Amino acid sequence: MxxxxxxxxxxxxxxEASRWFAALDAGTAQPEEFEAWxxxxxxxxxxxxxxxxxxxQAGSAPLAAPAVQAAPMRASRxxxxxxxxxxxxxxLLGSGFLAQRAYxxxxxxxxxxxxxxxxxxxxxxxxxxxxxxxxxxxxxxQRIVRLDxxxxxxxxxxxxxxxxxxKETTLPLAPGHFDARxxxxxxxxxxxxxxxxxxxRDSGGLTLRPNQSIVVDGTGTPRLQEHxxxxxxxxxxxxxxxxxxxxxxxxxxxxxxxRHLSRKITVGNADLxxxxxxxxxxxxxxxxxxxxxxxxxxxxxxxTHDGYELTR
Numbered sequence: 001m002x003x004x005x006x007x008x009x010x011x012x013x014x015x016e017a018s019r020w021f022a023a024l025d026a027g028t029a030q031p032e033e034f035e036a037w038x039x040x041x042x043x044x045x046x047x048x049x050x051x052x053x054x055x056x057q058a059g060s061a062p063l064a065a066p067a068v069q070a071a072p073m074r075a076s077r078x079x080x081x082x083x084x085x086x087x088x089x090x091x092l093l094g095s096g097f098l099a100q101r102a103y104x105x106x107x108x109x110x111x112x113x114x115x116x117x118x119x120x121x122x123x124x125x126x127x128x129x130x131x132x133x134x135x136x137x138x139x140x141x142q143r144i145v146r147l148d149x150x151x152x153x154x155x156x157x158x159x160x161x162x163x164x165x166x167k168e169t170t171l172p173l174a175p176g177h178f179d180a181r182x183x184x185x186x187x188x189x190x191x192x193x194x195x196x197x198x199x200x201r202d203s204g205g206l207t208l209r210p211n212q213s214i215v216v217d218g219t220g221t222p223r224l225q226e227h228x229x230x231x232x233x234x235x236x237x238x239x240x241x242x243x244x245x246x247x248x249x250x251x252x253x254x255x256x257x258x259r260h261l262s263r264k265i266t267v268g269n270a271d272l273x274x275x276x277x278x279x280x281x282x283x284x285x286x287x288x289x290x291x292x293x294x295x296x297x298x299x300x301x302x303x304t305h306d307g308y309e310l311t312r
Contacts, residue, residue, distance in 0.1 A: 199214060
């Protein structure tokens, strides 16, 4: 019998699509790189959709068992993806393209100075702060949210277990209200409301309670940080279009405000940067903040080509 070849490269294409599926599912793929691959050839999009659709079907279908095996073996995700990488049985891939979701993750982002409300699949809500990006994957067994950049407030309804991924850190999520921040190498998850939530052993076996943050920085060792009601309220002021400083240094206040500004503020003097400032300001009115620093700390405001400088 003549051995059939694969002149159209379908086996290779499906194997490539399955590797993208596995990487997206694990959160190790770059979304922009995947989009570039998918858009470069219509066949890529079709192959990926077939992999995604057939995985949904395969969740309740056993893999073909060897003749010596008495009972069929139910496929795990790893087994299924391994099989896809070397060519699945024709019966499995022959179901054709199905009009189902072709992405392992959904995502959303905001630009500088922009905020956005996102409805999640189970009725929960994500609120993105300025210059932020998240990805998520929800199904009946788990809810995964990945903070890729910036800050997100989460209002999570009751449902399946939840997980937050921030860089290499993985934290559990439960029904309740949370705020997650990624600032440089520092990741913070603050519980705004909800029941006490035990963290994983990898997170030090700690328990997170309302008005507390779990903080993971460059040291990699998680620690708890307590907050007053006033501090929590100031943390979430951005959802009302405001920014609140509670006796913070000018340097810290400027860094926080700059997250929302396309025209940045700089501080020209080290002693001025260490001075303390407090107050409530509109996010779209940095002139209010500049005036407050000028009047209370005897500083000058100098306009620059790309923003403002505070100096003495």
